[in-house]
Amino acid sequence: MLTKMLPDQVSKHWDIIKFAIEESLPPVAGENPNKMNNILMSILTDKTQCWASYKVGEEGRQFEGILLTRVLYDDASGTRSLLLYCAYGYTKVSRESWFNGMQTVMKFAKSRNCTQLVTYTELEYLVNMAKDFGADSTYYFITFDIDKMMENVKNLNNLE
Numbered sequence: 001m002l003t004k005m006l007p008d009q010v011s012k013h014w015d016i017i018k019f020a021i022e023e024s025l026p027p028v029a030g031e032n033p034n035k036m037n038n039i040l041m042s043i044l045t046d047k048t049q050c051w052a053s054y055k056v057g058e059e060g061r062q063f064e065g066i067l068l069t070r071v072l073y074d075d076a077s078g079t080r081s082l083l084l085y086c087a088y089g090y091t092k093v094s095r096e097s098w099f100n101g102m103q104t105v106m107k108f109a110k111s112r113n114c115t116q117l118v119t120y121t122e123l124e125y126l127v128n129m130a131k132d133f134g135a136d137s138t139y140y141f142i143t144f145d146i147d148k149m150m151e152n153v154k155n156l157n158n159l160e
Contacts, residue, residue, distance in 0.1 A: 002067070002101035004108070005050045010043050013063075017050060020066035020088035026120055027143045043068070048085065049108070053093065053101055064097060065089040069105065071112050082109035084119035095129070102133060 010017060018036060025035075032038065042048040053065040068085040082105065109117055120141040121127060127137050 001056070002051050002053045002097075002104040005043075005052050007044045007046075009052075010040070010050050013052075014040065016063060017066055020090070021068065021086060024066075024086040024088040026086055039068075042070075051101075051105070053089075053097060063090050065091075065093050067101070067105070069108070071114060072118070079116070080112065080114045081116045081118045082112065082114040084117065098129060099133075 005013075005017075018040075021036070021039060039048065043050045047070065049069045051067040051069065052063060053067065054061045055064050056062075065088055067087045070083045070085050072081045072083050073079075074081070084105070106117065117135075119130075121130075131137055
């Protein structure tokens with residue numbers, strides 16, 4: 001079951017959540033020394049949403065995974081998209097759990113007037129699962145480290 005966490009729940013479980021975020025941050029997060037504090041503040045103010053996937057068993061509730069989402073607004077097109085910012089599984093997450101979680105996230109996206117769900121991943125099986133859900137994975141997400149890129153350009157110019 002996937003549930004949007006309330007600020008007091010995020011604060012209470014921050015150590016577990018922080019670990020999951022650190023393990024799954026996308027390359028866009030960069031190396032800002034305050035990034036985890038910034039992420040926490042963004043969650044506590046609901047600019048970013050923190051979702052917990054959990055199983056209920058004999059031992060009570062057990063975290064299965066953490067997901068962060070954020071609504072993006074594109075001024076040029078006037079559209080809103082829900083970004084799956086990062087996701088982390090503490091255990092192997094079943095396909096059924098993914099499917100149920102995606103339904104929850106899609107309902108949330110619809111409630112925020114989003115027209116699409118967007119994400120990035122390096123995991124091939126997630127790309128394939130997304131395709132099974134009808135996603136378009138035609139485009140690539142490419143990142144450049146500006147300092148490295150400038151050095152490469154400088155080196156290439158020296159070859160001329």
